[in-house]
Amino acid sequence: MHKLLWGAVLALMLVGCDAPREQVTVHEREAVPDNLSAWHVVEAIDGKLTLNERVVPYDLNTALFTDYAHKLRTVWMPEGTSAAYGEDDFDYPVGTVISKTFYYPLAEDGSVLRTDDYSGDFAGSGLNLDRVKLIETRILVKRDDGWQALPYVWNDQQTDAVLEIAGDAKRLKLVSTDGSAEEFTYVVPDFNQCAGCHADNHTEKAIRPIGPRARHLNKEYTYQSGKENQLSYWQQVGFLSGLPELSGVPQNVNFKDTEVALAERARSYLDINCGHCHNPNGPADTSGLMLAHDEQDLRRLGVCKPPVAAGTGSGDRRFAIVPGHPEESIINFRVESTDPGAMMPELGRSLVHEEGAELLHNWIAGMPGNCSKS
Incomplete structure (x- = not known):
């Protein structure tokens, strides 16, 4: 009887526990998933856009302007690999997944806010989905033969994002802190437009990351463990090798x-x-x-x-x-x-x-x- 009782208690405890989260999955070029969640990089879970284990958020000294959208940028690399430092470009390992989620803080009436204030956006290192409107998440994945760019567009319920090779357009109303409002069309680029911007060498026509380069990353970021220079942090977690003294690293x-x-x-x-x-x-x-x-x-x-x-x-x-x-x-x-x-x-x-x-x-x-x- 004693054993049966404890068996029942243990069963109830297991039912009440969260299932282990799946690890980041790098899908083959020919089999990219229709849903962003299948990558397990950033996922909508219990009202939060959460980062998976070893998915590191980052920021840039000055960022590309995109219609006042806020952005959550992340990088992940396969266990045991790292990017090799280069002053102009890092040599990222095959399997690297870089994500950039575009979103806006929400106004009470459902319009989106034009603001530089990020303080209300975050829940831990991820996003509070009650406070923001997700628009798109772009994935860059490093293949054996180069980078692949994939645009995912978030559904209205903010439960998942769907691959949209042809891009998308969303009509939004942007409200400023002074109460003025402006309607505009937010355009999600199609696959070819993604490739066009990221192929910054016209001769090679090869896609590569624009933002996560030394001069853009050389700044402090507030991690959950505290503030730290991003390049130093990447080195500590094993994502960057060959980093010189920070005094010798370029900085925008x-x-x-x-x-x-x-x-x-x-x-x-x-x-x-x-x-x-x-x-x-x-x-x-x-x-x-x-x-x-x-x-x-x-x-x-x-x-x-x-x-x-x-x-x-x-x-x-x-x-x-x-x-x-x-x-x-x-x-x-x-x-x-x-x-x-x-x-x-x-x-x-x-x-x-x-x-x-x-x-x-x-x-x-x-x-x-x-x-x-x-």
């Missing part, structure tokens, strides 16, 4: 940090938002306009540089940058436009990034010199 700045020189902030902003195309090997190499972090030639950076082709894309302005005159500069025209034939970046936004546009306006307005001899 936060474009919103007014304690930093205006030019540094503007260059960091251009690097992450434009440099993956506007570099000597990028899709925009024929433009001659180079906006990556390491460009030192002012002419190639756009100062008094005429466009390759005039017309709609240039706003009939003569030079990419006219020192002291943002109102005459093509760069300002394009970042302040929402015309698909003129705006830059040409993918990933439907709205003007007002803070970024203001930064570039102030930077160019303060430049010395003129283009009178050009």
